[in-house]
Each structure stands twice: as structure tokens, then as C-alpha cells.
Amino acid sequence: MLKRRTESGPMELTEHDDIRNRRKRAVKTAWALAIVAIMIFVAFILSGVLGT
Amino acid sequence: MSIESHDIAHDDHHDHKPSGFLDRWLYTTNHKDIGTLYLVFSLLMFFIGGSMAMVIRAELFMPGLQLVEPEFFNQMTTMHALIMVFGAVMPAWVGFANWMIPMMIGAPDMALPRMNNWSFWILPFAFTMLLSTLFMDSGGPAAGWTLYPPLSLQGGQSFAFVVFAVHMMGISSIMGSINVIATILNMRAPGMTLLKMPLFVWTWLITAFLLIAVMPVLAGAVTMLLTDHFFGTSFFNAAGGGDPVMFQHIFWFFGHPEVYIMILPAFGVVSEIIPTFSRKPLFGYTAMVYATASIAFLSFIVWAHHMFTVGMPLTGELFFMYATMLIAVPTGVKVFNWVSTMWQGSMTFETPMLFAIGFVVLFTIGGLSGLMLAMAAADLQYHDTYFVVAHFHYVLVPGSVFALMAGAYYWLPKWTGHMYSEKWGKIHFWVSAISVNILFFPQHYLGLAGMPRRIPDYSTQFADFNMISSIGGFIFGASQLIFVGVIVHCVYKSRQVATGRVWEGAKGLEWTLSSPPPYHSFNTPPVIDSTTIAHVEEAH
Ligand code: HEM
Ligand SMILES: [Cu+2]
Numbered sequence: 001m002l003k004r005r006t007e008s009g010p011m012e013l014t015e016h017d018d019i020r021n022r023r024k025r026a027v028k029t030a031w032a033l034a035i036v037a038i039m040i041f042v043a044f045i046l047s048g049v050l051g052t
Numbered sequence: 053m054s055i056e057s058h059d060i061a062h063d064d065h066h067d068h069k070p071s072g073f074l075d076r077w078l079y080t081t082n083h084k085d086i087g088t089l090y091l092v093f094s095l096l097m098f099f100i101g102g103s104m105a106m107v108i109r110a111e112l113f114m115p116g117l118q119l120v121e122p123e124f125f126n127q128m129t130t131m132h133a134l135i136m137v138f139g140a141v142m143p144a145w146v147g148f149a150n151w152m153i154p155m156m157i158g159a160p161d162m163a164l165p166r167m168n169n170w171s172f173w174i175l176p177f178a179f180t181m182l183l184s185t186l187f188m189d190s191g192g193p194a195a196g197w198t199l200y201p202p203l204s205l206q207g208g209q210s211f212a213f214v215v216f217a218v219h220m221m222g223i224s225s226i227m228g229s230i231n232v233i234a235t236i237l238n239m240r241a242p243g244m245t246l247l248k249m250p251l252f253v254w255t256w257l258i259t260a261f262l263l264i265a266v267m268p269v270l271a272g273a274v275t276m277l278l279t280d281h282f283f284g285t286s287f288f289n290a291a292g293g294g295d296p297v298m299f300q301h302i303f304w305f306f307g308h309p310e311v312y313i314m315i316l317p318a319f320g321v322v323s324e325i326i327p328t329f330s331r332k333p334l335f336g337y338t339a340m341v342y343a344t345a346s347i348a349f350l351s352f353i354v355w356a357h358h359m360f361t362v363g364m365p366l367t368g369e370l371f372f373m374y375a376t377m378l379i380a381v382p383t384g385v386k387v388f389n390w391v392s393t394m395w396q397g398s399m400t401f402e403t404p405m406l407f408a409i410g411f412v413v414l415f416t417i418g419g420l421s422g423l424m425l426a427m428a429a430a431d432l433q434y435h436d437t438y439f440v441v442a443h444f445h446y447v448l449v450p451g452s453v454f455a456l457m458a459g460a461y462y463w464l465p466k467w468t469g470h471m472y473s474e475k476w477g478k479i480h481f482w483v484s485a486i487s488v489n490i491l492f493f494p495q496h497y498l499g500l501a502g503m504p505r506r507i508p509d510y511s512t513q514f515a516d517f518n519m520i521s522s523i524g525g526f527i528f529g530a531s532q533l534i535f536v537g538v539i540v541h542c543v544y545k546s547r548q549v550a551t552g553r554v555w556e557g558a559k560g561l562e563w564t565l566s567s568p569p570p571y572h573s574f575n576t577p578p579v580i581d582s583t584t585i586a587h588v589e590e591a592h
Contacts, residue, residue, distance in 0.1 A: 022239055029233060037230075041268035041272050
């Protein structure tokens with residue numbers, strides 16, 4: 001892969017840094033967070049339903 | 053094109069903005085344009101919410117009922133808070149996040165640009181709906197922004213619109229935070245490690261986690277109100293076996309983190325500005341990151357300090373009292389670090405720095421009155437009085453709002469490519485800083501003397517301080533028009549061109565771009581080195 005100069009010497013850029021892969025990872029992060037949000041919403045309402 | 057070429061010139065080649073008005077603004081996926089939309093929207097809400105505050109202060113200018121019906125007064129206090137919290141302060145911070153986070157971490161845009169467009173465009177609908185309730189038969193919500201049942205359930209049909217508006221605001225905030233987290237975790241330029249990120253990015257990352265954790269809780273709470281009101285459930289209805297105090301627990305489990313959602317990005321902005329105008333790196337960068345994380349953690353275990361008077365078990369009172377007082381520790385670390393950053397710096401006092409210093413001093417007053425309220429025994433007297441109103445306005449107005457002003461002045465030259473009028477900026481600061489104290493300081497005394505909050509009329513012994521407070525309020529309100537004048541002048545009239553760096557002491561990736569930055573920046577990730585990172589001491 002490409003290299004770029006940095007202060008601490010050349011830095012190897014890997015597949016990991018490729019913008020397409022990063023965008024894919026971003027979408028995964030987003031889904032994970034969205035699921036967490038929905039679960040919190042449901043959990044709080046359920047706590048009300050089950051608690052009474 | 054090699055990956056090394058990270059020049060600005062390179063980005064300029066494809067600096068084409070969409071030409072049509074709708075293409076540019078309605079369909080936009082550009083983080084800078086969406087940032088601008090958020091900021092303009094929040095300024096508009098700031099003035100709508102502000103005009104409601106003027107109604108409140110006008111009615112309270114003298115004892116007795118003179119201008120508005122008590123019922124309408126209650127709608128004003130409720131709407132004022134809902135609009136300021138969800139329409140002005142929160143969207144303004146999302147606007148800053150949109151503009152600055154990609155530029156600060158060397159990303160080409162937010163990670164999910166189309167969702168970004170949605171997050172913004174939901175808001176105008178949400179607030180149109182919320183405001184429209186004022187014109188409905190049953191009027192706007194009038195039970196306070198905390199929406200406590202049973203009172204909040206005694207309104208009419210328009211309540212459904214309030215709930216739906218809150219749902220939409222929540223969805224917008226959650227989508228915005230998902231975007232922020234996905235961007236920060238995945239889109240940083242190679243070499244921009246987490247502990248090299250500017251503090252504003254850190255505070256927003258943590259804020260976004262808070263938002264994702266608590267906005268669904270609020271959504272759940274208002275959903276249960278909705279079903280109690282319209283579908284015969286009894287979540288909070290004591291007559292049907294429900295528990296109204298349960299609502300308070302759920303609401304404040306959202307509500308206390310919410311106040312930190314409004315203040316953490318402010319901490320971030322102030323931590324950017326003070327080093328620039330002190331010409332020194334931020335003192336204790338890592339301590340600041342840990343302090344922010346601790347505050348965020350603690351914010352989840354203090355909620356019942358809003359409920360000391362409902363009759364909790366003594367152990368509960370004690371737990372929430374001590375947990376609340378613990379927050380003062382990381383908060384103190386922050387104030388200490390800001391002061392230490394200024395210590396022996398070559399300070400100058402441009403408008404952003406004035407607002408930042410105003411923030412440090414006045415926010416701390418609010419923090420101290422918070423500590424007074426945290427004492428459960430004392431809060432029995434202070435609760436639901438104007439002392440609480442004074443407390444949260446100190447942390448929110450010369451706190452969050454001053455930090456917003458500071459950030460706006462700081463980055464306005466970057467955003468527009470022109471310098472704003474320093475003279476008018478300073479006038480804006482001094483008039484605001486003086487009047488905000490005239491407005492809110494007397495409210496401490498009113499509260500200590502027993503004046504309840506959320507009332508349209510009061511006993512005559514409170515008359516003098518209320519009149520002073522109202523005068524301060526009118527001056528503060530009017531002085532915000534100066535801010536609009538400064539912005540309009542900066543955007544359309546100012547001929548003083550801003551350099552890329554803008555401020556002599558400014559560090560960070562955003563300042564390596566031209567002012568205004570190209571429409572698409574950092575399409576090729578920049579190289580990260582210590583000369584461009586704000587908090588690294590330069591090698592001599
Ligand atoms: C040192 C940190 C703080 C402490 C110890 C603290 C403590 C408290 C306490 C005990 C109350 C409840 C008073 C009562 O209702 O009797 C309260 C209310 C409130 N605080 Fe704070 N606070 C702190 C910081 C903040 C910050 C940073 C914000 C927002 C930026 C904030 C916003 C509010 C608001 C909005 C209320 C009133 C909510 C309502 O009843 O409508 N506080 N605070
Ligand atoms: Cu609180």
C-alpha cells in the first residue's frame with residue numbers, strides 16, 4: 001500500500017485506512033448504536049408495563 | 053495522485069457547490085451547509101424562545117396580573133424551556149459538530165451524509181408542530197418542561213402534538229449523535245489517534261453517547277404519557293394503580309444527563325479558545341478528557357437530586373446527595389485547568405476570549421449554587437423556588453449560551469472568510485455579561501426569600517428584585533440583536549479578509565484550511581504532526 005511521510009518516519013497506509021472500508025465500518029457503527037437506542041426505548045416502556 | 057498530496061489547492065479543484073437553492077439547502081449532504089442550517093435554525097429558535105422569556109419578565113415586572121392570563125403564562129414558561137433546550141442550545145451544538153468535527157479530525161465529511169440531512173430537516177417540522185399548539189383550542193403545554201403528571205395529563209387534545217414533536221426532536225438528536233460517533237470512530241485521518249483529537253471533538257463524542265443513552269428514555273416517558281392521556285393506560289395514573297413519582301424518576305434519568313449534553317460541548321469550545329488566546333497549549337489535556345468522561349458517568353447516578361422533596365428513603369437522599377457533590381470534583385479539575393492554561397500565557401482579549409473567560413467565571417457561580425442545591429436538607433427549602441431558576445440559568449446562559457457565542461465569534465472568520473467587527477463583538481459581550489447578572493443574580497435572593505418558580509404573580513415583598521431582574525432581562529434580550537447585526541455584517545458586508553489561520557495562536561487542522569474552507573475539504577486525509585495539533589507543546 002501507499003506510504004506517507006509523517007514526523008515519526010514513513011507511515012504505512014493499509015486496507016484498513018481505505019475510505020471505502022472506513023465508510024463500511026461507519027455504517028456498522030451506526031446500526032449498532034441505533035439498535036442500542038431502540039432497545040433502551042423498549043426497555044423503559046417494558047419496565048412500566050411489567051412494573052404495574 | 054499520490055496520497056501525500058494533501059494540499060489545500062488540491063481540494064479546490066472540485067469546489068463546486070450545487071447551484072439551485074433547493075439543491076443547495078434542502079437536498080444538501082454537505083457537513084458545512086448542514087452545519088449552517090443548524091446554526092441559523094437555532095438562532096431563530098433562540099429568538100422565539102427569547103421573546104417568550106420577554107413575555108414572562110414583562111408579566112413579572114410588577115406584582116399583580118397585568119399582561120397575560122395565568123394559563124398563557126404557564127404556556128410561556130413551558131414553551132420557553134422546551135424551545136431553548138431542544139430548539140436553541142442542542143441544535144446549535146449539533147451545528148458546531150457538523151461544521152467542526154470533520155475539519156478537526158481531517159475527515160472529508162460526516163460519516164453518514166444523507167442521514168445528516170434528515171436529522172436536520174426533521175427539526176423545522178417538529179418545532180412548527182410544537183409551536184402550532186399555541187394556536188389550538190386547548191393551547192400549548194402548560195405543565196412545565198418537565199411535563200410532570202398528573203398536571204401534564206390534564207391538558208387537552210393538543211398534548212398529542214407536543215408528544216409527537218418531542219419524538220421527532222429525539223429522533224433527530226439520536227440520528228445526529230449516531231453520525232457524530234460513527235464519524236469520530238471511523239473517519240479520523242490516519243495518525244489522528246484518539247488522544248490527539250481536539251477537546252471539542254472529545255466532548256462531543258462523550259455527549260453523543262449521553263444522547264443515545266437518554267433520548268430514548270425521554271421518548272419512552274412521553275410515549276407513556278401519551279397512552280395514559282389518550283388510550284386509558286395507567287403508567288403514571290395513581291387512580292389506575294400507576295405511580296406519578298415513577299415519571300419523575302424516568303424523566304430525570306433523562307433530564308440530568310440532558311443538562312450535561314448542553315454543557316459538555318461548551319467545555320470543549322472553551323478548551324479550544326482559551327489556549328489560542330493564551331498562546332499556550334491546554335493545561336492537562338488528558339485530565340480534561342478523563343474529567344469529561346467522569347462527569348458523563350456521574351451524570352447517570354445523580355438524577356434524584358431533582359426529587360429530594362418527593363419523600364425518598366433516607367439512604368436514597370444520602371446517595372444522591374453525595375453522588376451529586378462528587379461531580380464538583382471533575383468540574384473543579386476543568387476550571388483549574390482553564391485557569392492554569394491562562395496562567396503566564398501571553399493573553400489577548402478578542403471577543404471569543406472574552407466570552408470564554410465570562411463562561412469560566414459565571415458558569416462557576418452556577419456550579420456553586422448547584423452544590424448548595426445538592427445538599428438534600430437545604431434543598432427542602434430551595435426546591436421549586438427562584439433559587440433553582442437562578443442556578444440553572446447561570447449554568448445555561450452565561451454557561452452554554454456564552455460558550456456558543458464564544459465559538460461563533462471564534463470560527464465565524466473561518467466559516468465566512470471575513471473578520472467580524474471586533475468593536476461590536478466587544479460591545480455585545482460587555483452588555484450581555486453585565487445584563488445577564490442583573491437578570492439572574494437577584495433571582496438567588498428571591499428564591500432564598502421563598503418566591504416559588506412558575507408563577508405569574510407574587511407577593512409584594514418580592515417586587516424590587518423582580519423589577520431589577522426584568523430590566524436586566526430586557527437589556528439582555530435587546531443586546532442579542534447586536535449579535536445578529538455582527539453576523540449579518542460579517543457575512544455580507546465585512547471587507548476585512550480572514551487568513552487561513554485567523555488567530556495568531558490558533559492550532560488544529562481546521563486552521564490549515566483556507567477561510568472559508570473549500571466546499572469539500574480533506575478529501576485526501578491530511579498528515580498529522582505536532583505543529584498542527586493544538587495541545588502538543590511545540591518542540592523548541
Ligand atoms: C456542579 C454541578 C451541578 C450541581 C451540583 C447541580 C445541582 C442541581 C440540583 C441539586 C438541582 C435541583 C434543584 C431543585 O430542583 O431543587 C439542579 C437543577 C437544575 N440544574 Fe443543576 N447542577 C449542576 C450543574 C448543572 C449544569 C452544568 C446544568 C446545565 C447546563 C444544570 C442545569 C440544571 C437545570 C436545568 C435544573 C432545573 C431543572 C428543573 O427543575 O427544571 N445544572 N441542579
Ligand atoms: Cu440535575
